[in-house]
Amino acid sequence: MIRSIVITVFLLFSAHVLIQSQTKSLELNKKIFKAVEAQVQKTNELYVDLHQTPELSLMEFKTAEKMAYQLKQLGFEVTTNFGGNGVVGVFKNGDGKTIMLRTDMDALPIKENTGLPYASSIVMNNSEGIESPVMHACGHDMHMTTWLGILTTLVELKNEWKGTILAIAQPAEEISGGSIEMINAGLFKKFPKPDVALCYHVSAEIPAGEIGYFPGPIFAGVNSVNLTIFGVGGHGAMPHTTVDPIVLASRTVLALQTIVSREINPFNPAVVTIGSIHGGSKHNIIPDEVNMQLTIRFFTDEVYAEICEAINRIPKGIAISAGLPEDKWPKVEIKKEFTPPVANNPELVLSTVKSMQEILGEENVYQVNPATVGEDFGKYGRTEEKIPIALFWLGSVNRQKYDDYLNNAKVLPGLHNSAYLPDFEPTFKTGVAAMSKSVINLFNKK
Known part of the structure; x- marks a missing residue:
């Protein structure tokens, strides 16, 4: 009899705790969505500006200035010209973990063919003096605006978490040199050492509103x-x-x-x-x-x-x-151009996925196959600090175009294609909401 009462009380208490946890999670979701919605128009203007003014690897001077300015506006302590054109921002919000969020900034020597009214018409010399047209054909303009959206949301909701954000705007990803330059310049020695490091890469195969993950090496x-x-x-x-x-x-x-x-x-x-x-x-x-x-x-x-x-x-x-x-x-x-695999930490990935699914729904966050493309984000996980890293595919394909691809086999422009164009608003909202929820939960995880 007593045992039955104890079990009943335990079950009731557990149910109460679960309901409280779910209620708190839903309330946080609402706060995040509200913060994201308030940013869309202003951030879209920044996205258009970045899209129109791309800069090649090692030449991201104005882009870095824009990132530094945005970080300062948010209250970050900012260091510029770190490891080349790198920008480092630190936002301290009490005692807790340090979480690194990284974006890349450079564009590609490609003539844009999207037909957009704000298409890039930039022609510039690369670091070796060779002239070429320039385009954000790998979505780094989308990476930067989503990154800033996440940081803006986290600062606005700073009462929901304690810890330190290490924000990295990295140059020269396309030539696989930016991350190692920042590491060699003392990124993890001169700034708070992160407990984990996270980033996105836009996908030209996943529809906007969805996220792909893999709990292991995701890029080759x-x-x-x-x-x-x-x-x-x-x-x-x-x-x-x-x-x-x-x-x-x-x-x-x-x-x-x-x-x-x-x-x-x-x-x-x-x-x-x-x-x-x-x-x-x-x-x-x-x-x-x-x-x-x-x-x-x-x-x-x-x-x-x-x-x-x-x-x-x-x-x-x-x-x-x-x-x-x-x-x-x-x-x-x-060649001395070695780029290691992006070896996602399985535990970190699955923990982050749980948070992403809480806010986006399980059907919108799913496992995908690894890809044989390269990305120098993996170098951050191969230092002596052994920092767990996780990169996620952020869907960016317009839903109507994606359905046309499925139903009519219409080819989708891939990354590094002159016609590649992310669908800004749903991509931005999805990326900011999912990562903001994940970072807050990571900060609060005991």
Whole structure:
């Protein structure tokens, strides 16, 4: 009898606590949505400005000034020109965790073809003095405005949380150099060390209003390889007197495909793509060399090491089989452009997803497959501080266009496409609401 009463009381108390928790969560949702709604028009104006005035990697001078100004308006302590054009903002709101929120700022050397009245008409020189048209074809203008919307919401609702926000506006993501420059400049030494780091990347495949996640490596690691195949040139009419590097290069192209298909464990995704091959100057001349350029993609350091070893071994074996002496063996140059995988922390992802689903609904936040694109956000998780990181896909496709894609197979412009255009308002509202709720819950998590 007493045991029954104790169980009943416990169940009633648990139900009461659950109801209180749900009520509090719903009230917080309302506050967040209200704060987000109040920002839409003003932030859309900023988005248009950023879209019209893109700047290339390492050249984000005016963009960085705009980000610094916005942070100062919100009450952040701001440091500029950090690790290049990087901007760091710190907002302290009592004792608690430190949460890092990152955006990138740079655009791409692409001529915009969206037909927008506010399309970019910017033409500028890159850091090497080469002139090109410029466009935010990877959505970094959307990243910046969503990031500022999140920060604005968190500042407005600062009574709902305690802790420190570390806000990062990073340059040079497109050339995979900005994050490491900020890290090497002392990002985690000179500013509060974050307990976690979060960011979005817009998706050109997910409709606006929805978010995709993966509790593990979500983006691939990337590096480039230059490969020179040597031979013995001569007259095209007398190939028997030569060792044709074009034939050797052709054999090499095919043989390199076996790295993924026959050497890497099928459960470990990887890509080896030969994107460029150049050799010869005239119809009847067998050249002395052929130059090739490769991109490689991987999700673990072990697979990366396997690929590199095979790229060194396979062309050499083909050269030896052709009877070439050692001084004619292929030259393999693995570039110093290594970008590690974006290895999401599973626990952080799932905790954040729970918060996102609380405010957006479970049907609008779902698991997606990893992608073989690269992003240098992963470098923030590979420092000695071992900071848990999480990147999420933020859907940006106009719903009508997405339905047209599903029903009529109409092609959607992808990222890095001259016609790519995020649907601003639903993308902004979704991204700000979901991340604001997640950050507040992370701050308050015991």
